[in-house]
Amino acid sequence: MIYENEVAMLLICIGVFIFIITKRGDYKRVPHWKLILTSFYMFFGAVILTVVEEYIFKNVLNILEHLLYLCSSFIILLWCWVTFRYDKGGE
Numbered sequence: 001m002i003y004e005n006e007v008a009m010l011l012i013c014i015g016v017f018i019f020i021i022t023k024r025g026d027y028k029r030v031p032h033w034k035l036i037l038t039s040f041y042m043f044f045g046a047v048i049l050t051v052v053e054e055y056i057f058k059n060v061l062n063i064l065e066h067l068l069y070l071c072s073s074f075i076i077l078l079w080c081w082v083t084f085r086y087d088k089g090g091e
Helices: 004-022 033-052 058-084
Strands: none
Touching: 004 033, 033 058
């Protein structure tokens, strides 16, 4: 059974994906933008798997979905660390 929040999240992610495609040059001003995009693509893949797992390969896709969520979170953590780290020398 597909829940309404899963469909809503999928629609939001599709909207964000379309925004990313149409605004290609704008986000390149963000430091380490490739990490953010990679994280979003993994998150988007996990959201797609959330909906698809109701129809086929429930157990396998569920594990893959949660691995994608984990990797997406780790990449955002990496982006925060790389972007906001301080020099060890002082400030």
